[in-house]
Amino acid sequence: MTNYIPTIGIEVHVELKTKTKIFSNSKNGYGQMANSLTNVVDLGYPGTLPTLNEEVINLAIRAATVLNCKIRKQMHFDRKNYFYPDNPKNYQITQARTPIGYDGYVEINVGGTPKKIYIEEMHIEEDTCKSAHRGDKTLLDFNRAGVPLIEIVTKPCISSGEEAKAYLEKLRETLFYSDISDCKIEEGSMRADANVSIREKEEEPFRTKVEIKNIGSISNVGLSIEKEIERQKKLYENHETFKEQTRRFDDKLQDTVLMRVKETGNDYRYFPEPDIPFVVITDEMIEHAKEKIPMLPDERRKVYGEKGLLEANANKLIQNRSLSDFFNTLLEENIDFKIASNILLGDVSAYLNKEEKSITDTTLTKERFIELVKTYSDGTISSKNLKEMLDSIMESDKSIKDIMQEQGIENISDDAELKQIIHNIILENQESVTDFKNGHDRALKYLMGQVMKETKGKANPRIANEILLEELK
Amino acid sequence: MKYLNKKIEEIHTLLKEGKIKPIDLVEEAFENIENNKELNAYITLNKEEAIKEAKELENIEVDNLLFGLPIALKDNIITKGLRTTCGSHILDNFIPIYDATIVDKIKAKHMIIIGKTNMDEFAMGSSSRTSYFGPPKNPWNKEKICGGSSGGSAATIAARDVLFAIGSDTGGSIRQPASYTGIVGMKPTYGRISRYGLVAFASSLDQMGPMTKNVYENAVLLNAIVGKDEKDLTSANKEEEDFTRLIGKDVKGMKIAVPNFLMGDIVSDEVKNKMNETIKLLKENDITVDFIDVKYLENAMTLYQIIAMGEASSNLARFDGIRYGFQAENVKNIEDLYLETRRQGFGEEVKRRIMVGSYLLSGENAKTYYNKALSIRDDMRKELKNVFKKYDLMIGPTTVTTAYDLTDPMNDPRKSFMDDVLVIPVNMAGLPGMNIPIGFDQKHMPIGMQIIGNSFEEAKMYQLASFIEKELNLNLTPGGEE
Numbered sequence: 001m002t003n004y005i006p007t008i009g010i011e012v013h014v015e016l017k018t019k020t021k022i023f024s025n026s027k028n029g030y031g032q033m034a035n036s037l038t039n040v041v042d043l044g045y046p047g048t049l050p051t052l053n054e055e056v057i058n059l060a061i062r063a064a065t066v067l068n069c070k071i072r073k074q075m076h077f078d079r080k081n082y083f084y085p086d087n088p089k090n091y092q093i094t095q096a097r098t099p100i101g102y103d104g105y106v107e108i109n110v111g112g113t114p115k116k117i118y119i120e121e122m123h124i125e126e127d128t129c130k131s132a133h134r135g136d137k138t139l140l141d142f143n144r145a146g147v148p149l150i151e152i153v154t155k156p157c158i159s160s161g162e163e164a165k166a167y168l169e170k171l172r173e174t175l176f177y178s179d180i181s182d183c184k185i186e187e188g189s190m191r192a193d194a195n196v197s198i199r200e201k202e203e204e205p206f207r208t209k210v211e212i213k214n215i216g217s218i219s220n221v222g223l224s225i226e227k228e229i230e231r232q233k234k235l236y237e238n239h240e241t242f243k244e245q246t247r248r249f250d251d252k253l254q255d256t257v258l259m260r261v262k263e264t265g266n267d268y269r270y271f272p273e274p275d276i277p278f279v280v281i282t283d284e285m286i287e288h289a290k291e292k293i294p295m296l297p298d299e300r301r302k303v304y305g306e307k308g309l310l311e312a313n314a315n316k317l318i319q320n321r322s323l324s325d326f327f328n329t330l331l332e333e334n335i336d337f338k339i340a341s342n343i344l345l346g347d348v349s350a351y352l353n354k355e356e357k358s359i360t361d362t363t364l365t366k367e368r369f370i371e372l373v374k375t376y377s378d379g380t381i382s383s384k385n386l387k388e389m390l391d392s393i394m395e396s397d398k399s400i401k402d403i404m405q406e407q408g409i410e411n412i413s414d415d416a417e418l419k420q421i422i423h424n425i426i427l428e429n430q431e432s433v434t435d436f437k438n439g440h441d442r443a444l445k446y447l448m449g450q451v452m453k454e455t456k457g458k459a460n461p462r463i464a465n466e467i468l469l470e471e472l473k
Numbered sequence: 474m475k476y477l478n479k480k481i482e483e484i485h486t487l488l489k490e491g492k493i494k495p496i497d498l499v500e501e502a503f504e505n506i507e508n509n510k511e512l513n514a515y516i517t518l519n520k521e522e523a524i525k526e527a528k529e530l531e532n533i534e535v536d537n538l539l540f541g542l543p544i545a546l547k548d549n550i551i552t553k554g555l556r557t558t559c560g561s562h563i564l565d566n567f568i569p570i571y572d573a574t575i576v577d578k579i580k581a582k583h584m585i586i587i588g589k590t591n592m593d594e595f596a597m598g599s600s601s602r603t604s605y606f607g608p609p610k611n612p613w614n615k616e617k618i619c620g621g622s623s624g625g626s627a628a629t630i631a632a633r634d635v636l637f638a639i640g641s642d643t644g645g646s647i648r649q650p651a652s653y654t655g656i657v658g659m660k661p662t663y664g665r666i667s668r669y670g671l672v673a674f675a676s677s678l679d680q681m682g683p684m685t686k687n688v689y690e691n692a693v694l695l696n697a698i699v700g701k702d703e704k705d706l707t708s709a710n711k712e713e714e715d716f717t718r719l720i721g722k723d724v725k726g727m728k729i730a731v732p733n734f735l736m737g738d739i740v741s742d743e744v745k746n747k748m749n750e751t752i753k754l755l756k757e758n759d760i761t762v763d764f765i766d767v768k769y770l771e772n773a774m775t776l777y778q779i780i781a782m783g784e785a786s787s788n789l790a791r792f793d794g795i796r797y798g799f800q801a802e803n804v805k806n807i808e809d810l811y812l813e814t815r816r817q818g819f820g821e822e823v824k825r826r827i828m829v830g831s832y833l834l835s836g837e838n839a840k841t842y843y844n845k846a847l848s849i850r851d852d853m854r855k856e857l858k859n860v861f862k863k864y865d866l867m868i869g870p871t872t873v874t875t876a877y878d879l880t881d882p883m884n885d886p887r888k889s890f891m892d893d894v895l896v897i898p899v900n901m902a903g904l905p906g907m908n909i910p911i912g913f914d915q916k917h918m919p920i921g922m923q924i925i926g927n928s929f930e931e932a933k934m935y936q937l938a939s940f941i942e943k944e945l946n947l948n949l950t951p952g953g954e955e
Contacts, residue, residue: 040571044791046564047551047573047670049705081787081834083811090790138807140795269834271843274676274784276706 002237004198006229007206008158010221012171013149014181015127015189016059022126022148023050023093030187034141042146044088049275056148057100057279059180060124061289063150064101066178066296067171069122072098073281077124077273082266085138086128088145096270099123100281106174107298108166117167118155125149130188144188150180156195156206161222161229168192168218173297173318185217192221196228198236208241212256214248224249224256231256300324307337316345322358323349329366336377343373347386351394362394371400379462385409415467418451418459422467425450436472444468477501478633478950481538481690488535495527495541495585502543502587505634512619513609514628516548517556518588526585538693539582544637545629548589549596550681551670552576555586559672560594560604560622563792563799563818573670574702575639575681582697587635590625594820595789596646596674598622599892602883603822610879611654612951613918617876620650620892626684627654631951637694638684642906643674644777645871645896647682651908652871652921655949657691657938658684662928663903664709665695667702673788675781676707678900686949688909688939692716695931711929719936725759727937728864734770735869735895735923744870747912747920752868754944762868767860769853773898774890776853779833779846780901786830792818825886854902861927866937870895871908871921895923905931909938910949919949 018028024041041048064071075098079091101122108115129145131138152171158164172183172190183190197209210228215221228247235242247256295303297318304314304327317324323344330340352359372393375381381389381404392403403409425447426433435443451464476484476498487493503520523543530541546552549559553572558564572580579586593603601624602608609624611617612632619628623640627650630638640647642660651658659682666681673679683694696717701710731752736745752762794800794814801813819827833842860867872895883889899906905928908921922941926934 043796045551045569045571045797046557046559046567046672046791047569049669049707051704051706079787081790081831083790083793085795085807088791088796090793091787267835269787269831269839271783271787271834271839272847274707275673 002200004200004229004233004236005202006159006196006198006225007156008160008164008225009156009195010154010158010164010167011193011195012152012168013127013191014063014152014175014183016056016148016150017179017181018053018055018059018148020053020055021146022053022056022124023146025051026146028147029143030189032143034139035143038142038145042088042142044090050093050273052276052279053148056124057281057285058289059148060100060122060150061281061286062178062293063152063175063180064104064122065286065290066174066180066293067101067104067106067119067122067152069101069104069119071281071286072100072102074098074278075100075281076278077276078270079273081269084128085140086131086145088129088142092126092128093273093276094125094151095123096268097272106167106170108163108170110160110162110166115163117163118157120153120155122150122152125151156197161225164194164225165218165222168221172218177296177321178293192218194221194225194228196225196232198229198232208244210242210244211246211262212249213246213259216249216251220249220251223254227255294325295328300328303331304337304341307331309337309341313338313341313345317341320349322360326359326366326369330370333370335370335373339377340369340373343369343376343386347390348394351390355394363397364394365397368393368397368400375400375404379460380404381409382457382461384457415463418455418464418467419471421454421459422451422464422471425454426471433472444472447472475501477505477543477636480687481542481636481693484542484636485535485538485540488541495530496524498541498543499523499527499585499587502635505632506588506629509612509629509632509634511610511615512612512628512632513607514591514625514632514634515545515588516558516560516591516604516606516625519552519555519586520588522555523585523587530583530585533583537582539584539637539697542584542637543587543635544579544584544639544694545587545590545626545635546576546579546639547592547623547626547641547681549592549641549672549674550575550589550639551672552586552589555589557589557672558605559596560592560601560606561819561823562605563814564797565605565799567798571670574667574704575698576670578698578700579639584637584697590623590629590638592625593622593646594823595672595785596622596641596643597785597822597826599645599649599889600879600883601625601650602879603820605820608879611876611918613655613876614916616878616880617918618653618879618881620653620872620876622646622650623658623684624650627651627656627658630654630656630684630686631949633686633950636685636690639681639698640684641671641674641679641681642896642900643678643680644781644900645893647684648871648896648899648906648908648921648923649893651684652910652923653876653919655910655913655919655921655947655951656684656686657688657907657909657942658682659691659695659907659931659934660899660905661695661699661931662709662905663900664707665699665711665905665929665931667700667705667708669702669704669708673784675784676788677784678777678781680900688935688942689717689720691907692720692932692935709929714932716932716935719932720939721943722936724937724940726761727866728761728763729755729937730763730765730767730860730864730867731869732767732770732860732867733764734767736764739873739891739894740870741874743914744872744874744920747914748870748922751911751922751941751945754941758940758944763864765860768856769849770898772849773853773901774894776846776850776901777897778829778890779842780850782826782830783833783843784830786827786834789819789823789827794818822886850901853898857898857902857904858927865933867925868937869923869925871923872896875914875916875918875920899923899925904928905934907931907934907938909941910947911941911945912947
């Protein structure tokens with residue numbers, strides 16, 4: 001089989017997390033009763049005019065910044081004219097000629113190789129309404145009509161499904177962490193379309209491209225691209241040609257299916273929106289938008305690495321924004337960050353998952369968590385103690401010390417007492433001592449188990465361990 | 474007893490002294506409209522609601538000059554609960570659920586909306602004959618057109634049904650019918666009045682304005698309806714001013730330009746002669762009047778057609794039968810619904826303009842035509858603004874002829890645009906323009922003069938207009954009595 005070079009470009013629509021819609025003062029919300037978040041402007045009533053939500057411009061500037069785009073200082077909106085029931089005015093207000101951001105990039109890393117995915121342009125537009133088909137009827141929910149979107153278009157520089165996935169993951173965490181969008185693919189607040197073509201040689205011009213739409217998850221974007229590459233390869237191998245077309249990913253088939261063959265170029269009759277004056281973006285606006293950007297995932301990864309976290313733990317923390325934000329409040333403290341991350345990702349996460357809570361909904365403050373980490377690090381409490389105390393830690397505002405007292409958790413840290421106990425255990429378990437000396441680490445664990453049994457779990461594990469090793473010499 | 478042929482100050486005093494009540498005025502207005510039924514000036518009357526409102530006003534203090542006065546609105550202005558058709562079949566069942574900003578302002582003055590006036594369908598036309606509801610007739614001669622597209626508003630004012638009407642002017646649609654019917658019509662500076670609730674024809678040109686029997690009442694109404702509106706980003710943020718403040722003030726020393734284009738060969742001799750008489754009058758009163766060349770004016774019509782039709786093709790896309798208005802029956806699918814609703818719902822002229830507009834914006838045409846037109850429009854605007862560095866105002870005839878016969882053929886769209894050739898440049902530049910009557914032709918049909926001002930200098934236009942009005946002292950009531 002000939003070797004083919006795939007070329008992939010991705011367009012992503014992201015709904016902005018604003019309080020109100022882009023061109024009207026209706027609320028921007030998800031999951032509300034159909035058509036409850038609409039007004040005459042959203043419905044395209046005769047005589048209505050768009051206003052412009054400043055929050056949208058602010059978030060779009062922020063998006064352009066975090067995607068390393070250049071920002072256009074003077075821009076306008078355009079009308080894209082086409083008839084469709086989900087398009088209430090039968091034109092969509094978008095930016096065709098003066099996208100707010102251009103020439104940006106996102107850095108990805110696939111299999112240890114870093115690569116820049118270049119962004120052609122990024123523009124602002126309004127979302128359409130949502131249609132639901134019931135038999136031969138179509139129902140329209142205008143709650144989504146006029147929700148602000150940014151559309152981010154890459155250059156055709158992606159060469160595999162893996163890269164596409166990495167790009168989307170990166171885009172999602174970046175936009176999510178900069179508070180631009182909640183980026184929930186399942187709720188449609190982030191939507192990706194991929195353009196795929198393949199060719200034999202770099203020098204060859206691009207061949208016919210296929211657009212894949214309506215892909216419901218990032219992993220399916222990867223999968224559908226790989227499937228599409230295979231499909232095109234087979235066609236070329238069989239000397240078949242195909243027309244430019246739009247396909248969609250079918251969850252059940254786990255493959256793409258044809259939606260429509262593209263006719264000669266769509267004519268959207270773009271022209272500058274006469275109802276919205278040109279927008280001038282000042283340096284102050286750009287500064288203002290940048291000011292509020294929280295620490296982004298890449299920087300978090302770097303900082304967490306410096307604090308000694310394992311890469312896996314760092315990534316897990318970043319996947320949970322509220323835990324990561326909580327962790328960030330500790331960065332200046334003098335604590336064992338590895339232990340702190342273990343507690344957060346272990347017992348604390350388990351508690352939060354079980355209770356379906358966010359860490360901010362619990363009583364766990366920064367100060368109490370620091371006390372907890374310190375008490376744990378010096379062996380004052382064991383992991384077993386921690387589990388016993390967890391509910392109180394998360395639900396009361398008592399200090400860790402008070403909780404220990406209340407629950408009668410009291411570790412034997414008295415060296416002399418422990419020494420005596422350990423001495424006796426060694427005498428009674430000579431077989432294990434021999435095993436240990438022959439290099440069986442398991443034996444140490446067994447002996448520690450005996451210590452804990454003898455002390456009913458009250459031995460300070462760190463001190464007990466030290467004494468045990470000493471005695472075994 | 475008749476009150477609505479009196480001056481606004483007199484009516485106000487009568488109301489204030491309790492000698493008459495708003496209901497008297499409302500009843501008289503409906504009586505007038507009924508007597509003038511033949512004019513077909515109205516598409517919808519607001520009878521029940523108007524009477525109810527008039528009665529409610531009896532308990533409210535008479536707090537402003539416009540209090541309790543009936544007003545007619547062009548039927549492309551959105552009125553909550555009151556049918557708004559735009560003169561089209563496609564909206565002939567459309568009852569809006571909100572009020573235009575101008576309607577809010579009119580209601581805030583406690584004026585009473587008497588009805589919605591007849592107009593060219595979606596304001597597309599110059600004789601109001603493209604109305605789905607049949608053409609309105611000229612009160613001076615019922616065989617004649619009353620111009621358009623605000624023909625119904627012009628007719629009801631000329632016939633003295635009511636004192637006040639609102640029209641809209643995209644390419645002369647206030648000034649031209651005002652000229653044909655012998656009334657005062659003002660198209661203020663683009664941005665003066667919020668367009669929120671005006672059904673859009675060409676967004677970058679549309680502007681509403683007052684239509685009245687005299688200059689003072691025009692300025693009083695303008696006072697009430699201007700202002701920055703949060704709902705219209707193209708509305709201008711200007712300090713409040715009294716547009717009547719210069720009325721009656723001395724005009725000596727004013728400098729006025731007459732663009733040669735406005736007095737060219739396209740203008741009929743009768744109109745030109747009357748215009749020259751007026752110029753003579755001005756000169757006799759120590760006003761400088763110079764004939765000057767202004768570039769680009771001859772291009773205005775072409776630019777207008779490209780911009781207005783391009784924008785209209787997009788603005789009218791929303792009428793698809795899905796959410797409001799007429800919906801075609803027995804359709805096969807969504808495509809069919811669009812096609813049939815629009816085929817049956819729109820009239821010929823509207824369809825023609827939508828098609829031409831769509832063509833003009835298609836593919837490369839957008840660059841060749843629309844974008845180019847926008848850029849020439851900028852040059853034209855600069856050229857016109859330049860004139861005001863040396864002159865206070867510009868004047869010229871409003872129309873090339875007086876009103877013609879209702880039976881004249883309509884099949885030549887270029888002729889129809891000829892009706893507006895003198896008024897369109899003002900829209901292209903966003904400037905204020907107004908019509909005042911300056912006399913009659915041999916058949917006693919009114920002749921109008923256009924006054925063009927610099928942006929936001931409507932007060933100065935009223936100053937000159939009031940001078941001419943006083944000097945000419947024309948009898949402007951059709952039939953002659955007053």
